[in-house]
Amino acid sequence: MQTFSEENYLKIIYNLDKQGIKKITPTAIAEALDNNPASVIDMLKKLGDKKLLAYEKSKGAKLTPNGKAVAISVIRKHRLWEVFLLEKLGYEWDQVHDIAEQLEHIHYADLADKLDKFLGFPKYDPHGDPIPSANGEMVSMNRFMLEEANVGKTYKVVGVKDTSPEFLQYLKKLEIGIGTKITIKEKIPFDNSMIIMIEKNMRTSVSKIFAQNLLVHE
Amino acid sequence: MQTFSEENYLKIIYNLDKQGIKKITPTAIAEALDNNPASVIDMLKKLGDKKLLAYEKSKGAKLTPNGKAVAISVIRKHRLWEVFLLEKLGYEWDQVHDIAEQLEHIHYADLADKLDKFLGFPKYDPHGDPIPSANGEMVSMNRFMLEEANVGKTYKVVGVKDTSPEFLQYLKKLEIGIGTKITIKEKIPFDNSMIIMIEKNMRTSVSKIFAQNLLVHE
């Protein structure tokens, strides 16, 4: 059994690894957790003693299979709770993350599995991230940024890169959510903005930075 | 904002008060929390500084209106989560308490209210305890022990006094839950056992100790 704090470290290290960072340094972890590299080193020692990860200055931090399993189980709970908060309690996209940050640490035998079943075994969370199954497997989908989409084609929104309230609230205003269909009408080379059609009725222009933060698939 | 620990103290003190204990001593609190009186005194000082309670050796601990409000809000969340776990996730009576002990400390603006709405504004939790409303009010019902019920009359199960897995699992076996109707057929003076009819089809005998732990109302 891990503490909230230990679980957060494992989760962050797992995410940094997923992001393709080869060497996960104390500084990178401290930045992600918004704390101090000295604190991180304390914790890396502790998690090392618990055989949840291995840390070497030259190679950075690497989760053991055990540590990875804990990280995935925390991520599973986080994403399931996000689905619950959005679909059942009526929270908005930009609110579910903070609550799930707390709920992800609730421990009880088959809580995640019961929640999973109650929600109908969802495959993705409200940000379009895949939900690990009970055995830790994740479905992967060919996702890319709206920026890389082609003119004339229609895509489905599967998630966001930026999860700031500002971005999420803007999406809500545009009535863009998970599953929304977006057709690329035109790309404006001048400023790399795009003219898109949202669900066949709302034609609008979106900026480059917008297109760089919306995940879609064909 | 309070820590998990502070909330647990406030909750316990509130409950001891509800149980009619006039002088809530460090020893009584330590017993309820399964910790040390010395630790309790530390915390009483801290909660006193935060104006959540007042402690005097002669009068014991007394919650301030503020401390009481926090305690009630924790209790509200606890009981709402219990309903959720039982009704939505399919947990059993004897399991919901432990999970709710963790969930009750999750903080977020209107989480309790949204959960309350999702559950259809339940008035009682699975143990028959009233759920405080958003403004801290609790419905009270004329509840008593099955032991005090009269022969020939029919009652509705509203809760249990003993919440041990042993008792709760026995209830499950007898198919007795919240709302189950029980008719008193006969009282046996010899051992103070009772012959009851459960929901018009199951006639059985229950012991005195059983009848002392099942809460019913007319």
Next chain:
DNA sequence: TTATATTATTAGGTATACCTAATTAATGGA
């Protein structure tokens, strides 16, 4: 009333998870 328990309290200590400041190591550029 006085001796004996029982409670309450204080003093001092532990583990967790942070912190700052100082030091050491590593890296990058001129």
Next chain:
DNA sequence: TCCATTAATTAGGTATACCTAATAATATAA
């Protein structure tokens, strides 16, 4: 290569929430 910058680490400190052991206060009983 050497200096400067950045990163890693160590040392020592803080707050939380516990603990044990010793002492003080109170209650109970002979």
